[in-house]
Amino acid sequence: MAKASIIEEKRWFRWLILLIISMLMFGSYYVYDAMSPINDYIQTEMKIDNTKFGLLATFYSLPNLLFLVVVAGFLLDRIGVRKAGTLYAFLILFGSLLTTIGAGRSFVLMLVGRAVFGIGSEAAILVTNKVLARWFKGRELGFAFGLNITVMRLGSILALNSAAQISNTFGSWRYALWVGTAVTLVSFLMFLVYLMIDRNVDSAIEGGNEEKITIGDIRKLGSAFWLISFLCVTFYSAVFPFTVHAPRFLQKKFNMSPAMGGQYTSYIMTASMIFTPILGLLVDKFGRRGRMMIVGSLMIIPAHLLLGLTRVHPAVGFILLGCAFSLVPAALWPAVPILVREKFLGTAYGIIGWVQNIGLTIFPFLAGWLVDQSGDDVVQGYSNMEWMFASLSIAGLVFAIMLLVVDKRHGTGLELPTSIAQAKADETMGQ
Numbered sequence: 001m002a003k004a005s006i007i008e009e010k011r012w013f014r015w016l017i018l019l020i021i022s023m024l025m026f027g028s029y030y031v032y033d034a035m036s037p038i039n040d041y042i043q044t045e046m047k048i049d050n051t052k053f054g055l056l057a058t059f060y061s062l063p064n065l066l067f068l069v070v071v072a073g074f075l076l077d078r079i080g081v082r083k084a085g086t087l088y089a090f091l092i093l094f095g096s097l098l099t100t101i102g103a104g105r106s107f108v109l110m111l112v113g114r115a116v117f118g119i120g121s122e123a124a125i126l127v128t129n130k131v132l133a134r135w136f137k138g139r140e141l142g143f144a145f146g147l148n149i150t151v152m153r154l155g156s157i158l159a160l161n162s163a164a165q166i167s168n169t170f171g172s173w174r175y176a177l178w179v180g181t182a183v184t185l186v187s188f189l190m191f192l193v194y195l196m197i198d199r200n201v202d203s204a205i206e207g208g209n210e211e212k213i214t215i216g217d218i219r220k221l222g223s224a225f226w227l228i229s230f231l232c233v234t235f236y237s238a239v240f241p242f243t244v245h246a247p248r249f250l251q252k253k254f255n256m257s258p259a260m261g262g263q264y265t266s267y268i269m270t271a272s273m274i275f276t277p278i279l280g281l282l283v284d285k286f287g288r289r290g291r292m293m294i295v296g297s298l299m300i301i302p303a304h305l306l307l308g309l310t311r312v313h314p315a316v317g318f319i320l321l322g323c324a325f326s327l328v329p330a331a332l333w334p335a336v337p338i339l340v341r342e343k344f345l346g347t348a349y350g351i352i353g354w355v356q357n358i359g360l361t362i363f364p365f366l367a368g369w370l371v372d373q374s375g376d377d378v379v380q381g382y383s384n385m386e387w388m389f390a391s392l393s394i395a396g397l398v399f400a401i402m403l404l405v406v407d408k409r410h411g412t413g414l415e416l417p418t419s420i421a422q423a424k425a426d427e428t429m430g431q
Contacts, residue, residue: 013198014135018144020194021131022151024089027187028121029155031096031180032060033269037164037262039248041173046107050245054368057244057360059111060118064357072123073350076130077343082195084346085127089191091120096184100177122357126349133337133345138422139284142334146280149329153273155183160247160266164259221348224412225339227403228332229355231293234396235328237359238300238389239321243268244364245371249307249382254314264318271322272329279330284418289331290404291415296327297397301390308386338413338425363388 035042035056043053076084095117102109128148136144163176247261256264283289303320306312340348367385374381407414413421 014144017131017135017194017198018147019151020190020197021128022148023190024085024092024124024187024194025121025128025148025152026155027180027184028092028117028124029152030159030183031092031099031117032121033156033159033243034163034176034180036244036265037160037247037258038167038173038176039245040251040258041167045104045173048107050248050368050371051365052107052368054241054244054364054366055111056114057241057364058362059114060121061357061360063115063119064122064354065361068119069122069126069353069357070347070350072119073126073346073348073353076123076126076346076350081127081131082199085124085191086195088120088123088127089188091116092124093120093181093184093188095120096177096181100174100181103174103177104172118357122353123350125353126346129333129336129349130345133342137337137342138419138426140281141337141418141422142280142283142330143277144280145334146277146330149276149333150273153269153276156243156269157266157273160243160262160269161259164257164262168259221344221351222339222410222412224403224406224410224414225336225348227399227406228335228339229352231297231328231396231399231403232332232352233355233359234392234399235297235300235324235332236356237363238304238392238396239268239325240360241363241367242304242321242385242389245367245382245385249385250314252378253382264314267315267318268322268325271319272325275323275326276330279326280334283331283334287414287416287418287421289335289414290400290407292327292331293400294397294404296324296331297393297400299327300324300393301397304386304390304393308383308390334418335414338418338421359392363392 039053043049072084072088095113095115098113098116099110100113102113129145132144132148133141159180162179163173166176166179167173169175243265246265247256247258250256250261250264251258279292283292299320303317303324306320307314307317336348336352337345367388370384370388371378371381374384403414406412411424413424416424
């Protein structure tokens with residue numbers, strides 16, 4: 001049975017697939033963000049500074065600088081979702097377990113665990129994106145990506161609001177990490193459920209009907225794709241590394257408790273969780289992806305400047321960050337299947353992940369280093385950190401504007417509704 005007819009016959013099925021496959025990243029995001037609210041506890045007990053704490057985020061991304069995430073995407077396109085996805089989901093679980101075992105005992109083991117966890121997590125994102133593109137291509141693609149982001153952000157929100165409370169309740173921050181590992185175990189089991197309920201469809205699709213990508217095909221990716229990649233690295237580098245340090249920043253500058261600092265940081269994820277699916281629906285209906293990315297990139301600049309340079313209540317800056325973090329992802333991720341042939345998607349998302357991980361490797365460490373360089377004037381150190389994030393945001397705005405210019409010049413379809421844009425892309429690319 002042809003792939004298109006399989007998916008058409010099981011249209012209702014894709015919503016169940018969406019829910020289950022999104023749980024894989026729910027666990028990953030929970031573990032990634034669980035350390036931020038207990039930053040102060042970790043630094044105190046393990047006798048590390050802000051720079052070394054930033055390494056926990058840096059080591060998450062560091063292995064992917066060695067093109068591992070690109071290799072993961074290429075492998076996904078070659079061997080399929082079932083085999084590659086199982087491997088990547090297991091690495092998430094194993095990496096989280098190593099980090100938890102090393103907590104309070106060996107900082108080196110924690111770093112190794114975060115590296116393994118990062119390899120699996122970034123690779124698993126590619127699996128999720130390819131599955132969603134397969135089932136929602138040309139239909140409710142923006143809405144589907146938005147709902148997936150909602151589930152992922154829910155993992156971040158729960159982590160940011162629970163990690164400090166778990167630590168306080170049980171008397172040790174290690175328990176927060178054990179809870180995170182338990183969550184990744186549940187996510188791994190949910191992925192196995194996905195494989196069982198979808199095995200007939202996957203077998204038909206991956207049993208020889210899909211074209212196999214070659215390394216030479218990477219050259220066929222266009223300028224719009226590369227601009228999206230550059231926008232991705234600058235935008236996300238101004239958000240995720242900030243959330244790593246944000247709870248302690250709020251403690252030191254605004255005298256918040258660790259729990260309150262985590263709660264405020266979670267507002268960024270809460271806004272994204274609520275508004276990204278709504279914006280995804282609007283993208284599907286009206287298009288305007290390029291303009292949405294410009295607006296989102298613009299909003300993040302004053303957010304960081306307000307937080308770093310003024311005493312304006314931090315809620316204002318965090319609301320702006322939350323709005324920006326809804327606009328850009330709602331437009332960016334569903335744009336890739338419009339720009340790239342389906343057989344390239346795993347590799348394309350892998351390349352974007354690799355570029356993104358350059359920023360996620362450098363900037364958590366650099367942010368912590370900027371704070372430490374201020375000595376006793378921690379508030380000034382955090383102001384310097386925010387200047388860095390604002391500069392990244394300006395670079396992202398430039399890339400977003402260039403992307404819209406390329407779309408108008410070459411007619412890539414970014415500004416069109418999803419069904420029209422995908423039909424145009426399929427005709428152009430011969431799919």
